[in-house]
Amino acid sequence: MCGIVGYCGAGNQDNLKSLSKLLHHRGPDDEGFYFDELVGLAHRRLSIIDLSPLGHQPMSSEDDSLQIIFNGEIYNYQALKNELLATGRHQFKSHSDTEVILHLYEDLGTACFAKLNGMFALAIWDKNKQELILARDRVGEKPLYYAEINNVFYFSSELKVFPSIAGFTKKLNHQVFLKYLDQGYCPGPNTIFESVQKLGAGEFLVYKNNQIKIEKYWTLPTLADKSALTFSEAVSQLDNLIDEAVKIRLMSDVPLGVFLSGGLDSSLVAYYAQNNSSQKIKTFTISFGEKSFDESPHAAEVAKLLNTDHHVAQVSAAELLSTIDGLPSILDEPLADSSIIPTYWLSKKTRASVTVALGGDAGDELFFGYQTFKAWRYWQILRSQPAFIRQSLKSLVNILPSRSGYFSADFKFKRAILNFDADFYNQHFRWFSPFTLGELGELVKSPDTLDYHHSWPAEDYSKSLNQSAALYQKYYLTDDIFTKVDRASMAVSLETRAPLVDYRLIEFANSLPPDFKFHHGQGKYILKKLAEKYLPENIIYREKHGFPSPVDAWLRGPLKSRAEELFSGEKIIKQALLNPEFVQFLWQDFLSGNHYRARQIWPLFIWQLWAEKYL
Template sequence: MCGIAGWYRRGGRPVAPEIVARQCDTIVHRGPNDFGTLVDGDFGFGMRRLSIIDIAGGHQPIASPDRRYAVVFNGEIYNHLELRAELEEAGMRFVTNSDTETLLAAFVHWQDDAWPRLDGMYAVAIWDRLTRNLTLARDPLGIKPLFVTEQQGGIAFASEIRALRPLPGHVFDVDERAVHDFFGYGHVQRPRTIFRQVRSLPPGHCLRIGPDRDAQIHAFWKPEFRIRTDVTEQEWIEETRSRLRASVKRHMLADVPVGSFLSGGVDSAAVTAIMAELSGAPIKAFTVGFPNTSIDETAAATRIARHLGCEHILLPLEPDAAGTLLPAVQAAFDEPCAATSAIPHWHLSKLAAQHLKVVLCGEGSDEIFAGYKRQRTALNAARWAPLLKALGPIAGMVDRLPATSSRRWNYLRQNARRFRHAATLDGNVQRFFAGTQISSPWLRARLFEPGFLARHETAGDVAALADAHFPGSGLATLDPLQQFMLADLTVHMPASLLNRLDQTSMAHSLEARVPFLSHGLVDWTMTMPNAMKLRGRTGKYALRKAVEPWLPTGSLGLRKLGFQLPFAEWFRGDFSQFAREAWHESGARASGLLDPEGVGTLFAEHSAGTANHGRMLYAIAMFGCWWEQQRQQESPTAAAA
């Protein structure tokens, strides 16, 4: 596990070694154990390494035996031993035990056909000295990030945007459309980034660029539903158990101890249970709690940990602690991030990194086994859509329901309006985008500065996003649940969930692995009928049945909470005051993007209980922190102060 960065300047213009070293210095947190670079005329790349596999022999860059190819690589290849055996039969020889050397040999032998063979998470850069071609590749699900910028006739890449900033003559302007994304969804929609000149390489894609041609990008993997009907329910359950166990076993491959993140839910509990079964020693399991709030899962996680014989390490998270450390959490990201679980994951990663280098997590289960409540809400909206459209103005009366002194009534009124809006949209993919928004169109109309609103807020925003991500009629053959799941897997997960997991863990030099997102396991789940995933109001049906024997009685009947923040509760207390300060003191208030009066109204309404604006106030606070950090980065004097 490490961070990578490089610059193909092209045109025979030499790359200075100190520039590549400076790029790598910005991401030392991703790999504090080792450092290496290679410079070859107008090309140079490097890495910072967190040593997990072949600690002594895995130094990068690694070159092929004939010195033609060289590689830097961020991630882990869990099936590298099987691939190595196959490559050795083909006559290839190895000098290290590193999965990096196996990856390079696979590329030399199979070229781009190597990528679908890899079971792992990765962002890869391979340099061909002979043809002077650069190849970049990113794992199928987007677990590991890779950003590129094409400026001044060249191309640069990095695991984090901050590692592009040291390049001389490069500019990084804030993209207003990305700001609109952020306040609509809590993150920037990919492949866009917060900067106009930077984009994210899509998951499951590789990019190739030579000395005198434009970059060419093509996909090497994409998820597809191929439903099977020749398998019984019990067979689905047993195979779920078998395949998940095999994936967890592979993800435990390391030359250092491995722990787990454990909430009170089925996903992390299933992973931890398998680890406990396979390990010869008690697993270290890490849990964050929210004392005296409605979403505290400490008791449930503790019960599971005791049942599995884990060494359970708890972290109580209080609102005043979260408030004072909020700028530090945002500093882990190059872009503003309002992911709901960024703060607890940041704290958990900091805690876990004091004990070990690797943890396994339960992310990805909701996407492949239909575990999200919003998926069920969107299905209900689709069912109610014909009636609500037929009622027309009568259904619209929900928009005019008055606020009262009852906080519960006001929150229900707010949710009912959003439900009606989703039901009137055209198509399920549009409902997906509406369902993942942290703000409604009418809230953004109050939030944005009028000029910014006019430039970027249109009635067809969700329709435009649906067309951009799913052009044509490619989803027409899928039922509504499958459409929602595919959108979650390919749009929301890499842009939000996996980005948050990578940034918060690597900020503390911790490797976070996700066994549910082995692309072979994902492919298999896409052959499973809907009824094995969503049964009535119960999501993840087959998974629940598969892991039931491993967990304490009654564990699977608890309400799903996960690593969330109690926004509505915290933003009525001292945390709200910190958010106000972040907004007023950062300079974001004078950016011309948000309307100060509108922001003030949101704070007032939330405090009074007439609406729940917790998610949006959190986004405003995080944007303020990000804006201030950008200002200091651009002003050495301010940064020094």
Template sequence: MCGISGKLNFAQDASVNPDLIRAMLATIRHRGPDDEGLYLGSGVGLGHRRLSIIDLSSGHQPLCNENGTVWIVFNGEIYNYQELRTFLLNKGHVFKTHTDTEVIVHLYEELGTQCLDRLRGMFAFAIWNENKKTLFLARDRVGIKPLYYCLTNESVVFASEIKSILADPEIKREVVPELIDRFLTFFYLPGEETLLKGVKKLAPGHYILVTNGNVEIRQYWDLQFSKPTEKPNLKHAESQLLSLLAESVEQHMIADVPVGVLLSGGVDSTAVLSFAAEKRDHGINSYTVGFSTPGVADERPYARLAADAFGTRHHEMTLSAADFGAFLPQYVWHMEEPVCEPPAIALYYVSKLASNDVKVLLSGEGGDEGFAGYSNYRNLLWLERVKSGLFPFSGTVAQGLSLGNSLFRLPQISKYVALTNAQFPSYYFSRTSNPYQHARNGLGSLYSADFARSIERESSLEPVRRLQAHVCGMNMLDAMLYIDTKTWLPDDLLIKADKMTMANSVELRVPLLDHKVLEFAAALPSNFKVRGFTTKYLAKKVLRTRVPRQILNRPKAGFPVPYENWLRGELRGLAHDILLDTRTTNRGYFDKGSLERLLRANEGQGSYSKEIFSLITLELWHRSFG
């Protein structure tokens, strides 16, 4: 795990200043405190910060081929690198290290851009071909590792983090208004754009080729939800999944440094631990975090149960409101994109705890997106069945839900009322948002008149509108899973996973997001994923003999960070100070009176903590990057 950065000037006689590359690397030292390296070529500069995981004694980057014509900077892990190394040795390639990085160099020499098809792992890398004067940038299939770039008329600048790109004084900081609205619609930024004009994310499963100033962006992989060619066999699928999970976890444990496991108290992290424990003769370190707020669900007893079941050396910590509030500016600085993800702060603290013992952590991230673990998948499937079964009485269904909502004020009911007369997929943007509610009386109602006139609403929704067009014709569950895998997963969950662990120089690995596991899950029929009221049906059947019953059968809790309580209590003053500060109101985005009413409503019967946390994040982002 590392940090990369670089710049290519399109005019080959325009050399890259090594001091610029060093300045870019200085901003991401936390990603690789063990080593630093630079390469300067014809109009190009490559930089690398290393966190040593494999082949600790060598592996300095940038790294080149035998004759110094192909150079790479690489962030990530290639889990099948030993198999690929054997293939390349048989082809006559000569290796000077035992790293997975050098495997990519020689595989590129052998296959060109098609080398991506052979790589199994998480990665973001840049390869410079000195003979062809070509820059090749690539990101892994799912978006586990970040890669940002900025294209101008004169150059392309790229890095693992936005702050590294901004170290180049030629890159201007211009905020795009529609993207503020996009963030406040989805509570993160789906798509390739960031809040800064021209600074983009390379999309998962894509690569960029730059030759003589000509820039091509191509997709090399997509998740395919294909219909089975023969009647699926549940027992056979169980056997296949068990084998895949065991293989993936075993590969993700390859390291020359200690490996630990993050435990959330849920099914997925416990499953990962169960496979990991079988592969280690000595004990594994495990880590979890809880909270000091009374009356809040605590995951620690379930994490402890899993740790005891598999004999780990277990470590716990408690996160307080004061810790949470104090870290907010650093949270925004590390995340770089505004994201409403309070659990990210807990992840920072628990990975900081883990950094005392290990350099690598395994996580259960991704199991819900692959195997349909979220309750909204089940609920929306049932809603569609009710609507289709009772047509033309869907209006009556809507009235009944509205009446129930008015009587009981249950969020479980109210979120579905507006959907009874809508058509899927028009109402399914992503599991984290409801743009229809937002447009009527949500955060958009806080905008100042001038700012509201400056934004184009459809532009805010464009990335997910594009995905909606793509899923036309898919069955409903596959469509939801596809949209979440392309938006919520890479642009929220995986940004959090990467940025918060790398802030502590710890590598996070996600075995359930191995692309072979995801492809297997995508090919399953819907009733192998959601059956009746049971989510993640096949996965739970496979894990019933591995995961303790109390964990397997408990309702899904997510990661219940009690920030709602804190924003009404201990952090109430902090929220007021940030949102009503003149720096905030003078930006012209929001009406101050509306902000005051929102804060008061959150302290009363309303629950607007997600909105308030998002607004705090947005303002702190401006103070760091705007």
């Protein structure tokens, strides 16, 4: 895993060297540069495959007409290398996957990206064509940002680089700001800064003659309504696909392990990893005091069953809290997903033993695991009830006592009831929003700019559970989950790999009908039936837990004074973005005992932290 940054145009070489230093955490093992009259490329290397100097980047073709900088891993690079050697046209000087991409581009041009199975963000300078090509992996595991500043094209692995470029203006993208408040993350292709864009998942970009051209080389497969496979046939194929996806992600020239929470997805990944290893695999989890949030006993049970070399790291409240003021530097865009904090500490503790870790991300998006899919059944029932019953239930939830536990019963009940009369699309996304649309209108200084229904692309995602799952895959997975995991892990120079987003597995999962994935109120049905072959039922069928932080207790205790400082009228008035009176109402209502407000206070707290650093 690495960091890349560069420019095309009249850029400054010394400035690029300074920008590269901002990405040191992504690649502490080596640094390299390439400059010519038009292009500057910088690479920070975290050595994983071919640790020798021959893997140094930027890497050139044999005639020096091509230069590449690459962040990621290509899991099928050996097979691709054999194909290239068989043509008799190529010689290799290294054992790296980077060189395979370079030779593949020589043969196929931009068509080469569709042959790569892996996670990547890369840049290729084609000197003969005078083209700079950027490309990003199919699901956006690895980030890639770009902008034109003073007629120079810049790109980088992280957004934090751009404010250090001469001429950059920190103009806020107000629609992205609204989307952040609504969903807790910044969905692409835009960023929180108006002038910077994200290259989309499965896209490549060609920059030539001051023109940008973007094309898709892979599109998220449409989710199917029917399948020719029987359920048992589908389980068997799923078994083979996950096994292969995990196996190819075990390749590494450095120590490797598995994140293990004790939940279904990470436990399955750990099972397949151990099954494909001749030695005990290392598994990692963290433990901290708040029992409602601690999964370490479940992880220990799975580790014992699989006979792994299990590591449990105790993380104190003081350690968790010490991370918070540094979150804007780690994230560089606001992200209200509080699991970034334990994810960072899990990565930090894991990095003490290994350089690569596999995780279980994407099971919920592919196999209908979120609470919204379960709530959908009740929404259908509620919609059929008379209006006075629906209204009575809405009134009831507003007087229910609130609790602070993760996904407490009152929280789930309120989200289900408050959203049942929304359109199908909004039912799912309002669940993740901390605010009602009415509250957002009060919170934002200029509510007339908030048009939630038109703030997302115009595709029709409202027809079925399949289409709602497609939204999770297209936006939430890429712009929340993978952003969180990439920043948390790369902040400590740890590479993470997600076997469940192997593109073959995604294509297979999306070819299955909904009732294979959500059956009689049970999400991830086919995954659970597969897991019954290998894991105990108490692990498979225990309620989804997630990986949150006890923000309610923090905001009432050790973070209270910091929150009051950030929520001061002076700071909010200066930004001219939020209504200070409504912010104070939310804060005081939270302090008076309304635990439900913690889910609204936290994104505001994170926003204020981010704004303090970047605006």
